[in-house]
Amino acid sequence: MIPSPVFFEDNGNGRHGTEFGFEWQVTPLSYTFKPNKYLGHFSVMMVKPVKKFTGSAEIFFTPQFVTGGFDNSKVKRYMYNAGARVYFPIAQGGEYLSFSLGAGYYSQKNEFNSKVDGIMYEAGLYSVFGMFGIKFAYKQNAVSKYNAGFYIKYY
Amino acid sequence: MKRLRVIFILLLSFYLSGCTIFQEIAGNGPSSFKPPKEVKNKITNPVLPEARLAVLWIGHSTCLIQMDDKQILTDPVLTTSIGIFSKRLVEPGIKTSNIPKLDLIAVTHPHIDHLSLGTIDHLQKKNKNVPFVFPEGVESYLPGYDYNYIRMSNNNGYEDLNPIGDSVTINGLTVYTAYSRHWGGRYGLDGFLWGEHSYTGFIFSYNGINVYFGGDTGYDPLAFKKISERFDIDLAIIPIGPCEECEGCGNKRHVYPEGAVKIFLDLKAKKFMPAHYGVFQFRLADVNDPLYKLERLIKDYGIKDKTEILNIGEQKTFINKNF
Numbered sequence: 001m002i003p004s005p006v007f008f009e010d011n012g013n014g015r016h017g018t019e020f021g022f023e024w025q026v027t028p029l030s031y032t033f034k035p036n037k038y039l040g041h042f043s044v045m046m047v048k049p050v051k052k053f054t055g056s057a058e059i060f061f062t063p064q065f066v067t068g069g070f071d072n073s074k075v076k077r078y079m080y081n082a083g084a085r086v087y088f089p090i091a092q093g094g095e096y097l098s099f100s101l102g103a104g105y106y107s108q109k110n111e112f113n114s115k116v117d118g119i120m121y122e123a124g125l126y127s128v129f130g131m132f133g134i135k136f137a138y139k140q141n142a143v144s145k146y147n148a149g150f151y152i153k154y155y
Numbered sequence: 156m157k158r159l160r161v162i163f164i165l166l167l168s169f170y171l172s173g174c175t176i177f178q179e180i181a182g183n184g185p186s187s188f189k190p191p192k193e194v195k196n197k198i199t200n201p202v203l204p205e206a207r208l209a210v211l212w213i214g215h216s217t218c219l220i221q222m223d224d225k226q227i228l229t230d231p232v233l234t235t236s237i238g239i240f241s242k243r244l245v246e247p248g249i250k251t252s253n254i255p256k257l258d259l260i261a262v263t264h265p266h267i268d269h270l271s272l273g274t275i276d277h278l279q280k281k282n283k284n285v286p287f288v289f290p291e292g293v294e295s296y297l298p299g300y301d302y303n304y305i306r307m308s309n310n311n312g313y314e315d316l317n318p319i320g321d322s323v324t325i326n327g328l329t330v331y332t333a334y335s336r337h338w339g340g341r342y343g344l345d346g347f348l349w350g351e352h353s354y355t356g357f358i359f360s361y362n363g364i365n366v367y368f369g370g371d372t373g374y375d376p377l378a379f380k381k382i383s384e385r386f387d388i389d390l391a392i393i394p395i396g397p398c399e400e401c402e403g404c405g406n407k408r409h410v411y412p413e414g415a416v417k418i419f420l421d422l423k424a425k426k427f428m429p430a431h432y433g434v435f436q437f438r439l440a441d442v443n444d445p446l447y448k449l450e451r452l453i454k455d456y457g458i459k460d461k462t463e464i465l466n467i468g469e470q471k472t473f474i475n476k477n478f
Contacts, residue, residue, distance in 0.1 A: 034299035155343065
């Protein structure tokens with residue numbers, strides 16, 4: 001459960017900035033499109049790389065934590081996203097390169113402790129056996145709309 | 156500066172964890188930027204009508220073995236790099252398009268220098284439903300390509316020293332999993348998590364001819380002798396690397412040239428073909444260091460006439476129909 005570093009947009013009070021934080025990639029359920037006959041279609045919590053990056057769809061839950069908090073937008077430092085994403089291989093069975101597209105729900109709290117939630121979209125590009133990747137997310141109507149980060153898994 | 160220190164510590168911890176990928180990256184250096192050495196006069200049609208047993212060394216652990224009318228491809232890696240960062244130093248010994256229709260693909264273990272998803276993806280177009288054998292655990296690294304995947308038991312990593320595991324007969328060609336001492340996994344920690352015992356050697360047996368293919372293995376003073384009690388091995392393809400100084404039998408998981416010679420002698424095989432060297436950089440060693448050492452050893456052991464050292468791309472007939 002190595003957390004992945006993420007940079008969050010932090011705009012507010014006429015100031016623009018970026019904050020650093022972490023997110024955890026939790027996969028409650030994954031469906032592999034074409035596994036070999038010895039592996040099932042479904043994986044729970046732990047998805048072997050070949051099952052994920054050769055083509056799969058998954059439900060994700062991503063807790064996020066901004067280490068220093070949001071200075072400008074005053075969004076609370078704990079947030080989460082949840083949704084579904086699909087992975088497609090590009091090169092070498094996805095081990096050299098693969099990408100993902102996803103959409104889901106985000107939940108944040110603003111400075112008055114009121115819930116701000118809505119739809120989010122994301123895309124990712126992965127390499128080195130799916131150990132490293134870059135991900136972008138856009139959250140509709142959120143105070144912190146954009147975030148970009150790295151995807152890190154080590155197995 | 157603090158961030159750099161963190162990155163350095165992270166990379167060092169990955170390297171020390173035994174991760175194949177990070178060791179490959181660390182070992183490459185300047186060779187990563189050179190194109191692979193050209194193999195001249197590559198064979199375009201490797202099917203030899205007069206051969207009963209022939210081998211074309213494609214490089215490293217990838218061999219095209221002909222046993223009468225059967226074509227077997229071992230540890231298929233024909234890509235220009237493994238694990239992205241470790242570049243091939245010498246081209247594959249045959250064009251992928253010139254590999255004939257195969258009767259069997261055999262993968263000894265899932266390490267990146269023995270299994271390339273890009274290669275098997277490419278080969279499946281010409282080899283739909285071809286039998287593809289591998290030891291237990293390798294299924295965790297194989298996509299659902301159009302092969303007839305056959306998982307074989309390897310006695311849980313040959314821990315009980317019973318050196319023969321499963322066997323399967325496919326159109327008259329029998330494949331046995333045979334002793335090797337190595338480790339599984341592909342990425343680093345996975346070898347401990349779900350692929351610890353995913354390694355094996357193979358014996359291919361067809362029309363009275365037996366070929367031992369070691370893949371990657373350490374030496375054991377009993378196991379190979381036990382194999383020789385059961386099989387009359389015509390050809391033993393044995394790894395001789397990787398190694399830097401190449402002194403001694405090897406380590407727990409790899410044989411050096413002397414260990415390979417001992418395996419050959421224990422197997423009582425008729426012919427010995429070294430493999431697993433010459434293509435991928437290992438630390439800072441010359442990739443042919445194992446070969447130089449072997450050339451000295453085969454004289455000392457008096458097995459020069461039984462040893463066939465092939466160049467990459469060279470095909471050798473070991474048994475001809477006329478003899």
